[in-house]
Amino acid sequence: MTEIANKPKMKLQKMIDDIRKRYRCVVSIGRVRRARKWAKNLIEGKLTEHYARVWDYAHELLRSNPRSTCQVGVTTNPDGNNYFHRFYICFNALSDSWKRGCRRVIGLDGFFLKGQVKGELLTAIGRDANNQIYPIAWAIVDVENKSDWTCFLELLSGDLDLIDGRGLVVISDQHKGLLQSVKDILPHVEHRQCDRHIYANFRKAYTGVELKLFWAAAMSCVEGDFKRHMDIIKKLNPGAYEHLMSKEPQTWCRAYMSIGKKSLIIMLEEIRMYIMDRFAHMIEESTKCNTRICPVVLKKVKLFEKNMRFWLVIHSQQHVFKSRRGCDSYMVDLDGRHCTCRL
DSSP: OHHHHHOTTOOHHHHHHHHHHHHOOOOOHHHHHHHHHHHHHHHHOOHHHHHHTHHHHHHHHHHHSTTOEEEEEEEEOTTSOEEEEEEEEEOHHHHHHHHHHSOSEEEEEEEEEESSSEEEEEEEEEEOTTSOEEEEEEEEESSOSHHHHHHHHHHHHHHHTOTTOTTOEEEEOOOHHHHHHHHHHOTTSEEEEOHHHHHHHHTTTOOSHHHHHHHHHHTOOSHHHHHHHHHHHHHHOHHHHHHHHTSOSOOOOOOOOOOOSOOHHHHHHHHHHHHHHHHHHHHHHHTTOOSSSOHHHHHHHHHHHHHHTTOEEEEEETTEEEEEETTEEEEEETTTTEETTOO
């Protein structure tokens, strides 16, 4: 038990070799597998014990993280027994930091849990100033449906003060329950769909030049570029054009965490420790920056420097300029921090 507790990912063959050296006997791989499972059950506890202590775990999280949101949902059956339904977590430190320094973009997604805990993990992921993923909130539910997404979005909206979603972009897949829940909870949000989901469906039917032009159209930030790529696709293959235009112009964001095949509380603790370790690492990396511009953004700016010599900059008034290159012309407002190229 001590060795498995210290090395939970110990290979079965390694255990067989250790037993052979220590006790001079040979055991089958099936017996070793059962022994490891038995030892892990003693260390981590049975799954029923985890569900029985989920309320205690929630109270402990709220005690150690004041002003956070941790909600347990149960279903009461006619027999009077309570059954687990959902578990939602959003730490106060995460929500406050998102409101202070992250982009107004949230990615929503869910993926199946294939370990001891059956159900799905719903996640809300943001983008920080360095254009990297920023975990905001997550929930474990028994099934991904409209009811669970509605509850998740209501709690998330309250934690982040989203109100009706004005000035916010939500990125998701085409799950019908999620699409409807976003319309109900955040009616004024700009809802975008995952381009990778569209691409996965698109490549099943088209594999030629249309497939290459797809990403050029998806990454276009100027309306003229998008229309130009779509016109080419339409000329090459009208069917591919109709397939693309039948999809809503949406984008996708998903953050996948390797949580393993763990019991409920062990899995939630691994997620919490992963995020805690990630933020400690990001704080350490931020102390190495010698400029106010984030490293990823600075790297992008340096890539743009190669083409800067081809642009002609004309001063208009105060901090407003016109930038021209051939037939392209854009307005740049340094005070307002926006450009008509939208890049």
